[in-house]
Amino acid sequence: MRVLLVEDDLSLASGLESALGREGFAVNHVARGRDALAALRAESHDTVILDLGLPDMDGLQVLAELRAAGDRTPVLLLTARGEADDKVVGLDRGADDYLAKPFDMQELAARLRVIARRLSTTASNRVIVGAVALDSAAHSVTVDGAPVQLPRREYMLLKALMENAGKVLTRSTLENHLYSWGEEVSSNALEVHIHHLRRKLPEGFIRTVRGIGYSIALT
The missing domain is CATH 1.10.10.10 (Winged helix-like DNA-binding domain superfamily/Winged helix DNA-binding domain)
Structure with a gap:
């Protein structure tokens, strides 16, 4: 499963790349929203892990532009924000799932596997x-x-x-x-x-x- 990780915290991104790599995911990383949109236009990915707090544009804006362009790539939101409104807005704008920081790495991997099953013709692990x-x-x-x-x-x-x-x-x-x-x-x-x-x-x-x-x- 090919994953695009959009995260400006380089330490967290490095840890995610290593941990998800051990779980069998191929992870590509960008730190800015505009770079994420450009990457998705250039190459297909199976899933996007999208942080909401990006330096150049809000993650919700990235999601909105992605969906407006007709890109239906599954998106899992990462957020440090505790307000339920952010999660609701994200899901309403087309996100498939979300996790609040800090999160358990095994839970993230499990959620990615759920998304993979949705994309697959199989209904189980x-x-x-x-x-x-x-x-x-x-x-x-x-x-x-x-x-x-x-x-x-x-x-x-x-x-x-x-x-x-x-x-x-x-x-x-x-x-x-x-x-x-x-x-x-x-x-x-x-x-x-x-x-x-x-x-x-x-x-x-x-x-x-x-x-x-x-x-x-x-x-």
Whole structure:
């Protein structure tokens, strides 16, 4: 899941990037509202985490401009404001959820997973394709009931493929799921992850579509 984090507190932003990265999210960060709007015009994201107290414009204004432009990307608001009115206005302007600072990092990750489920064709944390089961809440994978240990990137890659079983995901789409802005990515990094995954999964589970990308067949 690709997340755009809009937060001017650089210490908090750094902590969120690290914590959410460990939970399997690819996080891109901007500190200003105008930069957020420009980023969303340039590239698609699955979710926006939007702080209300930004230095150049109010987060509610960012949300209003986003929705006025027809962008329906889910938005989770972060606010240090205690007044209920701010939350109500945010939800009325098209926000999907909100959290008041300070908040628990695990709760934020759980709320992002709820948003991901809304976007997905699945209605639960578990995705099962053939002998392979992935549980996003437990961050676990099993093959024929036996647990399989996957590093973070391999887990993120498998999750993207399984949640889109039956579809072909392009190389660029998969790289966007795995890497945040500014990360150095070698030219064969994706192929290396696919190779390692295939060694741990049933034969033929991940299919190469030459010149396009990879897919998992619905079974």
